[in-house]
Amino acid sequence: MPFSITHNAHVLLQPVRNTSPLVCSHTNCFNKKEQTQNWNGLKFIRRNKLLKDLSTWGIGGPCNYFVQVFDQSQLVSAIRYCHEHSVRYVVIGKGSNCLFDDLGFDGCVILNRIEFLERKETGIYRVGSGFRFNSLGMQCCTEGFTGLEFAAGIPGTVGGAVYMNAGANGQETAGVIDSVDIVTLGGKLQRVSRNDLKFGYRSSSFQDMKDLAAIVAVTFQLQESTSARRKQREYLDRRRMTQPLGERTAGSVFRNPSDKEVAAAELIERAGLKGFRVGGAMVSNIHANFFVNTGGSTSRDMLNLIAFVKEKVDQKFGVQLKEEVQYFHPQ
Template identity: 55%
Template sequence: MAGCELHYSPGFSPVGRNSRLKFLSRDVGSRNLVRMHREKVLFKVQAAVCNNELQEFLSLPSSFMQGKRLSELSTFGIGGPAKYFVEVHNESEMSAVIRFCQKENIRYFIVGKGSNCLFDDRGFDGCVILNSLKFLESDGRGIYRVGSGYPFNMLGIQASNDEFTGLEFASGIPGTVGGAVYMNASANGQETADVIKSVEVLRADGEREVHMREDSNLVYGYRLSPYQTMEGFTSILAATFHLKPCTGARQRHRSFLERRRKTQPVAAKSAGCIFRNPGSGCQSAGALIEKAGLKGAAVGPAKVSNIHANYLLNAGGSSAADMKTLIQLVRNQVKEKFGVELREEIIYVPYTSK
């Protein structure tokens, strides 16, 4: 605003409730003087300051809020309110929010599409961070560097349309790149780890690291990545994938997608497959659940899918308690009839750590 003077007296809270601004604006060519003060503002302030704590605060995004319903952030459609919620769009915001939470001793949980989470009915007694690091860079030769909040299915579609193979399976997975790396998502004989070149992560001390896939210390496996147990790890920022040329990639991803639509309840509220497959020499979790006669079994509005038995659905108003009861029912029945202990692959997000 030309001809404006800005006077700022800080009184900080995450949403700027105590911030005070005074604008002294003079209309050029007239004698009109406009004064505005004590205005509440919800925008990000960019400034060069000397105080380190002030500079850290100013790098926080302005979208902190309270009471966000976690059912809106989960493909299950289940979950109560978060004490705090914030959406981050770049690495500096992610780092600033995590540092802020650590400094204020606020428990935090990072969510992408929420396609593998079961939130508590009471919500989350801390800060839920929505990861919106959604950039995609490609060199045209099969190298894709992608933000951790980028939709994994969109990456699969893009790479397949570019005629590169390795991520055709991703085109039907409703998660993010960060979630796919963290869980080592896989399907149709392909898995995320097979095509990872490097992963950029943020540590608890605020340092960023780049992990190369060839590092023998980084162990991946079925639904397993090193980030599930890595000490000092806080978040995945980006991943780089190296894919090979393949003229049939586009058709293959279309066939995978069509098969998924026919064999899985893709339009229902679910978290995908609930249980990990038991392993070699054993039938899949879905086959065992179906043989146990549990298709259509329900606890309130929580229901085992009639299409794919390893999908448990929120058929309308299911609570987390309903879903947990149904999960335990399925585990008990499969254990009793086949002697197989099913293990969940979804992540339970409790209300509190106490």
């Protein structure tokens, strides 16, 4: 496989290949017909949930377990369930930076729906990690605060944006974080202050944090501004003109090379690859670093297209592109 997410400690747990039959009790009830299991108020769907429905690329087979969590205690319960049953797991938001495999995921996908927003003091927002990042950006600018103008148009969650240190237009998520509340692998809640976190271009301490189970909530500190909304409209207009927004994509496939002046999109375009296809996967004609599922793309098509583009750019310019999208190995 060309790339993987080995930095995620919580997906390194050994998967259970043959799950044992489940027993019906007050807290643990398995419904064979619906293939669901209720456990401590959570509903786990077994083998029926398709990952293509959880990712903006629209690619991916079934996961072994699927559960949605709406608050912190449900998240902790879901993680506890996975530990107790030795099931590896991953927490996702909108799947807007994910490539799932057609074989699915032999583990539990925890869909984060922790969506609260609290206004603490002037310019201080504490937000659930499942809150839409796009909506947060719009709301803050409309209320007269600067720092998250770029978030409008990013179709992820706050948790995904912090984990990836999402950014655009010279702004990034890290620039306005005050603190991050996380759940550890042991199920403990911890508040990590901004000073104890490291961020880089599309990278955050969370990507290497051995003890991280999930980001639960984030506190942002923003400055007042009268021009935030106007700037945001300009960014959105530019996005509409330069990105294939109506198509099934996962944003930029590759990071921009750190030591070069030139963007990944420009290298791909100069290699003559705009519009290049492998099966149902295609390099966008509008933005060369966006790859489109034109309908029916398999994960294999997308992986082969990614590998092909990397090879061509390396051959032509001697630049080794690195993936920004996160690939989830099925096992």
